[in-house]
Amino acid sequence: MGPYKLLIDGQLLDGDATMSVINPATEEVLVECPRASKAQLDQAVAAAKRAFPAWAATPIDERRKALLAMADAIQGDLETLSRTLVQEQGKPLQDAMGEVFGAAAFFRYFASLDLPEKVIEDSDARKVISRRRPLGVVGAIVPWNFPIILMAFKVPAALLAGNTVILKPAATTPLTTLRIGELVKDILPPGVLNVISDANDLGGAITAHPDIRKVSFTGSTETGKKVMAGAAEALKRVTLELGGNDAAIVLDGVDPKEAAPKIFGAAFQNSGQVCIAVKRAYVHESIYDAMCDELARLADAAVMGDGLQQGVTLGPLQNKSQFEKVLGLIEDAKTKGKVIAGGGRAEGKGYFIRPTIVRDIEDGARLVDEEQFGPVLPVIKIKDGEDAVRRANASEYGLGGSIWAKDLDRALDLAGRMDTGTVWINKHAELAPNIPFGGAKFSGVGNELGEEGLAEFTQQHVINMAKA
Numbered sequence: 467m468g469p470y471k472l473l474i475d476g477q478l479l480d481g482d483a484t485m486s487v488i489n490p491a492t493e494e495v496l497v498e499c500p501r502a503s504k505a506q507l508d509q510a511v512a513a514a515k516r517a518f519p520a521w522a523a524t525p526i527d528e529r530r531k532a533l534l535a536m537a538d539a540i541q542g543d544l545e546t547l548s549r550t551l552v553q554e555q556g557k558p559l560q561d562a563m564g565e566v567f568g569a570a571a572f573f574r575y576f577a578s579l580d581l582p583e584k585v586i587e588d589s590d591a592r593k594v595i596s597r598r599r600p601l602g603v604v605g606a607i608v609p610w611n612f613p614i615i616l617m618a619f620k621v622p623a624a625l626l627a628g629n630t631v632i633l634k635p636a637a638t639t640p641l642t643t644l645r646i647g648e649l650v651k652d653i654l655p656p657g658v659l660n661v662i663s664d665a666n667d668l669g670g671a672i673t674a675h676p677d678i679r680k681v682s683f684t685g686s687t688e689t690g691k692k693v694m695a696g697a698a699e700a701l702k703r704v705t706l707e708l709g710g711n712d713a714a715i716v717l718d719g720v721d722p723k724e725a726a727p728k729i730f731g732a733a734f735q736n737s738g739q740v741c742i743a744v745k746r747a748y749v750h751e752s753i754y755d756a757m758c759d760e761l762a763r764l765a766d767a768a769v770m771g772d773g774l775q776q777g778v779t780l781g782p783l784q785n786k787s788q789f790e791k792v793l794g795l796i797e798d799a800k801t802k803g804k805v806i807a808g809g810g811r812a813e814g815k816g817y818f819i820r821p822t823i824v825r826d827i828e829d830g831a832r833l834v835d836e837e838q839f840g841p842v843l844p845v846i847k848i849k850d851g852e853d854a855v856r857r858a859n860a861s862e863y864g865l866g867g868s869i870w871a872k873d874l875d876r877a878l879d880l881a882g883r884m885d886t887g888t889v890w891i892n893k894h895a896e897l898a899p900n901i902p903f904g905g906a907k908f909s910g911v912g913n914e915l916g917e918e919g920l921a922e923f924t925q926q927h928v929i930n931m932a933k934a
């Protein structure tokens with residue numbers, strides 16, 4: 467495995483220091499990896515700034531070709547990237563392969579987009595044209611739950627628009643991102659993409675850096691607030707994809723046997739460490755018992771283990787602090803509701819928590835009100851959908867949510883009242899590169915993906931010409 471290098475100005479470099487990366491399934495050190503210094507961040511930003519004018523002036527067709535070549539490079543390394551992702555992040559190999567493959571697809575999607583000039587008005591009095599220009603150096607900051615796909619929300623869009631990029635993964639999952647830097651090094655001119663890894667200590671410097679014009683950040687709401695504050699001095703643009711507490715609202719008439727596996731999948735994928743996981747289920751009283759039983763059955767049937775082992779459906783939590791946080795929430799929930807599956811850590815090494823279902827729990831319990839970001843789901847009994855929407859909306863978060871119903875008109879009506887960026891009907895947590903994604907309230911600012919996501923990496927440039 468490795469050696470891993472930073473990518474700065476087209477060069478693969480050692481870090482000024484090193485740090486250990488832990489395999490969460492074994493708690494053992496996987497490898498030592500580079501840790502960039504502030505001076506190395508400054509070098510990367512200087513290189514990106516130097517590379518910007520030529521990259522911005524490169525015809526968009528050439529930039530598209532670079533994205534397609536990057537997609538091929540990522541996909542061509544599917545096996546190694548996926549296995550490395552399992553070892554640093556913890557998810558099962560199948561899911562890791564899906565993430566890597568998906569990232570390549572996201573690069574291809576952005577390569578299919580254009581930034582056409584628009585004629586806003588062409589009258590006797592004037593001709594008004596709008597163009598989209600790049601912003602400059604973009605800082606892309608990624609968390610540890612989906613290092614590769616979340617990188618692919620940002621990097622191809624930033625590059626297609628003509629920006630240059632400083633990419634920084636989370637301290638506990640740097641390896642696959644560094645490897646991608648190495649894979650694409652010769653596809654792009656030096657300085658266009660720089661990849662640096664840190665010990666969770668350079669995010670603030672990226673956010674505040676005077677030569678970075680935009681920060682595209684995915685992570686927790688608390689850190690997102692710091693990013694916004696840090697970006698204020700240099701008035702840089704921010705896109706913030708933050709935490710969530712998605713509710714799944716299940717109405718009467720829904721078949722628990724049909725819906726439970728889908729809800730379980732959306733709650734426990736990646737061991738619940740998904741921003742848009744189902745984090746609380748509001749279930750109608752007429753099907754409440756049956757739904758709880760189905761969810762508990764699915765939890766008991768999940769196969770937990772090292773993601774490299776065949777047949778494993780649930781990996782460990784990614785890091786110790788998240789592991790301890792989720793265990794604390796489960797302990798608290800034991801006093802507020804009834805645990806009907808799981809209920810704590812697994813024996814032995816690794817940050818494993820048994821998939822946990824808690825019933826007879828209400829709003830006000832920490833497990834319902836806070837973002838658990840782990841393999842534990844509270845199931846709350848409801849009398850009607852309106853009340854559930856009101857309770858779902860009472861959260862400060864507003865990332866996603868879902869309505870599960872037989873009657874689609876009723877589902878649409880309730881969906882229209884959810885204060886979230888996305889509402890799914892009879893499914894949850896589906897993302898695609900062409901569908902814009904963003905959070906309401908404390909879940910974020912701005913959008914990623916789709917044409918709207920691309921536009922966020924640009925400056926609108928209007929030319930207004932007198933005719934008369």
Ligand code: NAD
Nearest residue numbers: 608609610635636666669670685686689707708709710741
């Ligand atoms: P985090 O906020 O701790 O870290 C995210 C990234 O920010 C890391 O790369 C970290 O090094 C960096 N960082 C740390 N301090 C910083 C600072 N002061 N300024 C700038 N960057 C800094 O988040 P996490 O714990 O790694 O990720 C989990 C959270 O991310 C959850 O709340 C989850 O819901 C959220 N998330 C949101 C989305 C979304 O699209 N909305 C997607 C995935 C995860």
